[in-house]
Structure formats: C-alpha cells, structure tokens
Amino acid sequence: MNSIQDRRQEYRSLFKQNVAKRLLVDKAVRIIVFSCVIIAIIPLGSILVEVFKNGLTAISIEFLTETPGSAGSGEGGIGPAIQGTLIIIGLSSMIGVPIGVMSGIFLSEYGDNILARFVRFFNDVFMEFPSIILGIFAFLIIVLVLGHFSVWAGAFALSLIMFPIVARTTEESLKMVPMTYREAGTALGLKKWVITFRIVISAAKSGMVTGILLSVSRIGGETAPLIMTILGSSQFFSSMDTPMDALPLRIWRLSLLPYDSAQLQGWGAALVLIMIILGINLGIRYYFMNKKNGFFGQLIKQRRNAIK
C-alpha cells in the first residue's frame, strides 16, 4: 500500500524540478511569437503607409470620376477603372458565390461518397491554380470563340477563382455546426434540405460570409486573368461585349509609364482599390454584426451569457 503513495510522491517531485527553466521557455515562446507578429506587420504596415502617403495626393473628385487623360499629362482620372472593378466584382460574385455555396453544401451535407472526395480533391487543386491559366482558359473558350474581348469572359475567369474558395470555406463552416442541431431538426420531421437551409446555414453564416469576403478580396486584386479577358479601356462601360477597365489593370498600366504623374496616379488607384475592398469587407461585416443573429451579435451574447 505504501509503495503507491511513495510513487505518487515521486511523480510529484518530478514536476517541480525544472520550473525555472519552464518559466524561461514560456517567456521565450512569448517573445518569439510576439516578434514574429511584429516582423509580419512591418511590411504590411509600411505598404499601407506608403500607399496612403503617395496615393492621397493623387485623389480628387476629378481623379475618381473622369476618364484617363493622355499619358504623362497627369490629367484625367480612373473613373472607368472604379466602375469596371465594381461591375466585375459584382458579376463574378453573382456567378461564383451561388455555385461555390452550393458546392460547399454538397461537400458538407451530401459529401460522403466517391464523387465528393473527387470534387474535394480537385477543388483544392483548383484553389491553388495560377490565375493567369484561368485567364487563358477564359480567353480560349470565350474571347476567341466570340472574337472579341468581353466582360463576360472576365467575370467567368474571376468566378473560377472565386468558387473553390467559397466552396471550401462553406464546407468547413457547415461542418463546424454540431450534428446535434441536424438531429434536432430530423426529430422534428423536417426534410433534409429544410434542415440544411434553415438551420445549419443560419448557424454557419458568419464563417460562410468570411469565405465569400476572402474570395471577393482575392478577385478584386487579380490582374492577369483580366488582361486576357477584358483587356482594359479608357472609356466608361458601354456594353458587355467590349473591353472594360478595372483598377488592377489601370494600376498595372500606370506603373509601367515612365512619367512621375502617371506613377502618382497609380498610387492613387492602388489606394482606391484598397479602400473599395476594405469598404466591401467592413460593410458586409457591419451588416452581419448589427443584425440580431449576426456573428458579432452572437459573440456578444455568448460573452454576456458566460459572465452571467
């Protein structure tokens, strides 16, 4: 009987010996983690500072609303590019988000078969695809077939970038919803699609929104596929079958010009692009935060509950 108590005493003594060392390691880990964050933040922060510093001077009402002036004159603006970016983000989302969300639902809720494993694998591969290849693909099957650059081709190429991201994040956030809610729905005699759309999705909404925003931000900055599809233009949008401008394209063109005034405009365009993406992100998040059942609303409630 005594021996087990002795052993316990021995185990206890094992713990105590290296406390000082462990505290030191603890401190070291904290310092390393902290400094890595700082190292990561410095370039990000300096990019933002640089863009703001250089871009702000370029921005004016004319710059935001007018068509580009002649190269190097420093006149004109990026109106068509802003308009084009909003159009292309909107169109691509209209194609990419529904397909992505539905694929995500398939993978999560009906994904227990060979087809789903297959889809999941290719989805992951697809997600890592170089975007220029998707641009070339859209170029081949739309631009060459139609015989002209078109907004549809651009939206198609960007939606190809979008939907694997949306599908994957949707799948992951649906899988996070505990099985017990699905069971509760089943026990109420609900059909599977009702459970999925009315119960599971509403519980997974915040994760899905994050994924969609991630994909919007991603396509907002894509340049290569747009070169192959909408080409760029210095005119405002006129029809779906003509070239259109977009901010990444405009930034790229301006940055290639040797004039200081053009480079300045490039900085301005970069700032506008960042602000648009930030605006979309904050806008949608704010919407979900404010709604009673939104992500942040829930979080606040849970916190309040925990305190209670």
Place this chain on the structure above:
Amino acid sequence: MTAMTTKSTIMESSPITTPEYRSPIDASKYKMIAENVTVSYGGIDAVKNVTMKFKEKSVTALIGPSGCGKTTFLRCLNRMHDMTKNAKVTGKVMIDDIDLYSKEIDPIYHRRKVGMVFQKPNPFPTMSIYDNVTAGLRLNGVRDKKILDEIVEDSLKMAYLWDEVKNDLKKSAIELSGGQQQRLCIARALAIQPEVLLMDEPASALDPIATQKIEETIIELKNDYTIIIVTHNMQQAIRVSDYTGFMYLGDLIEFSETKKLFTDPKDELTAKYVQGHFG
C-alpha cells in the same frame, strides 16, 4: 368470394405478421412495437435482438449502466440512425400499424408522430425562443400566427417554461440557462403534437427543481402521449414510469411493470442492478 375476403383481411393486417401481435387483446393497445431490433456499428452489435412493446398512453423507462445500448435503442424508434455512418439497423419498428423501417415509407412523416428530446439541450442557436418552439411547425408549413401563438403558449406551459419566458419570447434561445434550454427543447418537441415522445435522459442537465417539474410534465403528458424515457436515475424511473426495461451490454434483460421490476425482479442481474450492486 369468401376466400377473397379472408385473403384481403389478412393483407390489410399484414404489417403485423407474428401471430402473437395479431391477437385482438394486444395489437390495439400497443402504440409502438419494436421487434427483433439489432443495431450494429461497423459490425459490432450495440443492441442485440431487442423486442419491446409500448402500450398506448403509458410511460416506459429504459435503465441500465452506461454503454448498455439504451440510447442506441431509443434512437432506432425514430430512425435517427439514418444519419449515422456505419450504423446498421435490422428488425422492425411498428408505429400503429406501419413499419418504420419498411422501404416504402418516408420516415419524415412518421418522425412527426414521434417527438424526441435529447440528452444535451440543443435549441437552434440562431433562433429566438418563439422561433425554436415553432420551428417544427413553421418549417413544415404551418403559417397561421394565431395557431402558432397558441401552440407556443401551450407547449411552453407543458414544459414548465412559460412563466419564465413569457415576456421575452423574442430573446435568443442560447441566452437561456442550460435547464431552461432543455425545457425549451421539450416544448419544441411537444409543439409538433407528436403521439409518442422519446426522451434521452432529459433531466441529466437539470437541477432537482427543474427535474421535478419535468417529471410532473411527463406524468401529465401520459394522458395523451406514449412516452419512452432513457434514464440513469432509478428513482426517476420508479417515479414516472409504468413499465421499465433493464438493458445490459445490448441485451434487454428484463422488461416488466416498473413496480414488479424494482421489487420482484426475475433476473439476478436486474436484481443486482436495481439494488445498486453495480452500474
């Protein structure tokens, strides 16, 4: 002609084939019959060849040590194993005269006859109290606000939650305490007006007062419902149930009237368990 009539009579009553169940005394009184039910998870039997008959408007308790298959068996009665990968159910579960496991029927319609309360409270997190109670109705197509209001009040009263929440039905369900959440889930199950109520340790998350309230609810519900309750608490089984089944390692060891099972068990194992020698 006479031969034809006889034949069609047999056809009509054919869902219940075993002669025992056809006897006029029994068949009408049983709301649910589980016949030779075996459940296996990946080849391992969790419930072995269990046959149980549940009388209409009675409370049946299932007791037994952890892992004996009580919950697994309970979930068969609602075809909840359809959702579980690897789970295989054989045997027959009859509700009234319909075999829940026959290929022709859609379990959805019969699940509406069978309400279920789970071990852990699981109210829908994004819905209000009101929406939780009415979920089964709204999502099944009931839209009339007046009827919904009535059912909400009714169900919440039956679950002894009405007085605590009547002033903030629009509050989110996850703001309630654990015990309140469980009573909300009972109200949600009652709202679809089931005929059978399956309860998987409904009181394990509740304090003694709430437990007492739930037990009172169960006894009152007996007037209208057939209730099957899994419980770890033998006192609870004695208090609320008319019949008790004792399960051990997947087998139904003994099934009889509660009083008899606890005072005069036929099986030695049952006797040991109810006297607290193991479990």
